[in-house]
Amino acid sequence: MSCRCMPHAQIFCEGAGNLMNPDGTITLTIDGQAVTVDPGTTVFDAARMAGIAIPVLCHQQNERPVGVCRVCCVDTGERTLTAACTRAAQDGMNVITNSDRVRSARHTLIELLMADHPSPCARQSQSHDCELEGLAAAEKITGVRYPKKKTSRGKDNSSFVIQVDHDACILCDRCVRGCNEIRHNDVLGRMGKGYTSAIAFDLNLPMGNSSCVSCGECMVSCPTGALTNKGVVDTVLPGDAVDTEVLLRLPYFQEISGTFLNLNRNAVRFRNFKAGDVICREGEYGSTAFYIVKGKASVHINTPMAHVSTKGGATGFFSKLTSYLTSDSDSPRNADESRSVPKPLAMLEAGDLFGEMTCMSLYPRSATIVAADDCVMIEMLRNVLDIMLRNKTLRSRLDSSYRKRALEDHLRSVPLFSSLSGEFIDRLRDRVELLRFNRNEVICRQGDPVDRFYLVRIGFVKITESHPGGDLVLAYLGKGDYFGEIGLLQGGLRTATVTALDHVELVSIDVGDFHAMLELFPDIRHGLQAIGDSRLRQNRGHRTAAESVPLNEFLDQGLMEANSLLLLDLEKCTRCDACVRACSDAHDGVTRLIREGLRYQNYLVATSCRQCRDPLCMVGCPVGSIRRRETLEVVIEDWCIGCGLCAENCPYGNISMHPFPSPASVVEQGSITKAVMQYKATSCDLCMDHAEPSCVYACPHDAAHRVDPNEFFRLSELR
């Protein structure tokens, strides 16, 4: 068997092979299997791609390998065994992963680690998935020949969320790398020497007193029970609870830490659907993904949009009077639920995952999914899916599934490409590249040579043009949009820089396929040319308009990002603060609106959630408590742990942190008992229980309006 894999991001030891195959790859043998990989690939990754599992403790796929536990030792024919996770594969290398020598060394290493390990540790007791104890069981290590450590490194119980047992720590540094390299929180490090070595928070502060934001990354990364949850999280996701052990038996969940699943046990729920039930509807906002455990579901697209009922629904004297005397705008909340579902386009079966794009990008659902028969599904929040997607094997399965299932729908959903033939799409299926970018990562730069055409699959990108005075934002593109056509059609250089605004996934079509497509489908060529010309015209317009202060301000204030702005017409507002009082009254005395902010023309853009199209606040929420519901609202659920990341991420300062009584509101410290307040994030929820936000409803002067940007533009033009 022969397979190929991409190199790991960074290799830390010398010795990358210098003899190569003609195509630049190298071939090595692992346990008798020939494996062809790119230079720089580690032996561990090469073995994984060949389906050979090498046990390891200190390494996980989303982290930089450091080779400290040495459990992944393999025999490469050299004098000593080597750690597979850091050893670069070499051409002609012969690797043995299971010889007596290797097994004996691994056995001894695990036995030594177990000698210092309090078995069963907290994780083993909680979810039975301590990786060290799992390996020990696999090695049939029941008793330890070596003396146990006599001194204890202690426990740290100071955090409300995470319990630290330093004795269970094997000093693999997975938590340290997770904290510093994945989350960039820079809280965790090492302290001490020899037997006193331990992980430390900040300058060796108790975890609860440190600058830790309780994101949980360390706990998720920990292979043992050194960092475990205290089970403070609660949830309101519908459905039945799923046992962690059951989850760990399902294919997609096997790579996830049991501790993490246990912590987020309520963010993963069993859902039962009867045949014909609509599981999710195209166009609706959602923040969950579904995994089919049993049954089938059908995929439908182009569901007719909601018919909005505007009049006649008012009940009660004042409502009727209001309805009669005012000309209210339509409320999307009155959407007619009885919508038809078109013919199915595809079927999903047990083991399939869907809804992941909406879950990751918080973009509206791209299809309606209907239960074809009685189904059992697992619904999960973004934080769980995020952890799942770090697994490269799962990612490649999802990519393959996308190529098979969704690429055609994606292309056909873009009107310009609807005329592509099935044969050409089949050609593209295996040739397109699926690329992922993190927030703020540059996808391509202005002035770079043009070699690819991109379709946005998930997320938002920002198109900017560099000028001596700074960058000018030309456009924001989302799912279904595309870019790169101007450079390709003109045969020159990139005319703008494209940056990912959030987690972005792109379909990349190579220059050859792009030109083949244009030759085979002249209508697409004409369409792209027209769009390219139109974009160039728009860009010129933007450049001219940017000279005028209002548009510059409009862009600077990020108003075009907003779905719903709270605007106060300053020519009508008497500064009576009725809006603020109403907000405060509607939210138990905690206002989510401040009558301050930037001005745009005669409007004050109040400090209140804008329900952004691309809600940056949702990026990275460690417990998935900030999410977008089926309608427009970005809500913060009650299980917020108060880490403040969303408030930090919100570019407009529209999320505030407020102290609330903690669920564990009383802490005993010896004989002293004191109340504990826990911070939680609050932001405008649009008063979703009502037809109209309280601030707007309570404004006596017709000054407060919740508007979408289009309406905002229109209002501005009318002035």
Next chain:
Amino acid sequence: MRIDSTHRPWFWATLTALAALTGSYILYGAMSGGERSGGSVPGLLYGIAGYGLMIYAALLGVRKKVPVWRVGRAQTWMRGHLWLGFLTLPLILFHCGFVWKGPLASVLMILLFATVGSGVLGAALQHFIPSMMTRAVPLETIYEEIPHIRRQLCEEADALAGSIAGTENEDSFLVELEPDARAGFLAVYRNSIRSALAPEIGRKEKRTVENFENVFDSLRKMLPVTAHPMLAELESICEEERQLRLQKRVYLWLHGWLLVHVPLSLALIVLGAIHAVMALRY
């Protein structure tokens, strides 16, 4: 509340009601042979309707106390308050037949005129002042924050002045100044600028506030170019101070009339009730 084209339905409804009431009043006068009395059935109906509208208008205050109650949009209540409240005047005039005798009736009529008058004044102020304030006070802030921000501005101004010319006791500063220029700047700062930034100021300082531009023009001539950026910052602080003072003054105009209108309205309601009881009972 700005009275704009969105008030048109209310305007026409009020005008129609006024025309209908006037017609009915003329008819009532013709049928009663010119003998109009508040105690007659039509007179009582006018009185009850007028008093009912007064009660409705007064309920706006209660409505504002419970902003979250879904009892109709506050905007609708306000429009009703404006237009239906305005109708109380003709209704009460029709009720009394444009004649009021006795001390209570006279006081009531004075109160009614004063209440409606203060209301109209308030409506006019709230129609014009917000747009004026928007233009004149671009650095507007939350009213309750003004004293705090002004304190901060004073501190910032002192720090900037210290950076330009040091203080009397300390001569460490960022700009190289001739001793005369330094003394001159400190004198202008202490006597004109700083005193004008104080919480309570007299007429002289008020004139300074209005003429900050001239003060800074003279300072720019006095100080070297290297000090001009810091002077510009100091000037922006003074400008913010000027705007906040203006905001405070305008805010009092915007809401101060309520101090007259609300007590008058309450007195009118209470005395109106006494009048009704006395008239019906005795």
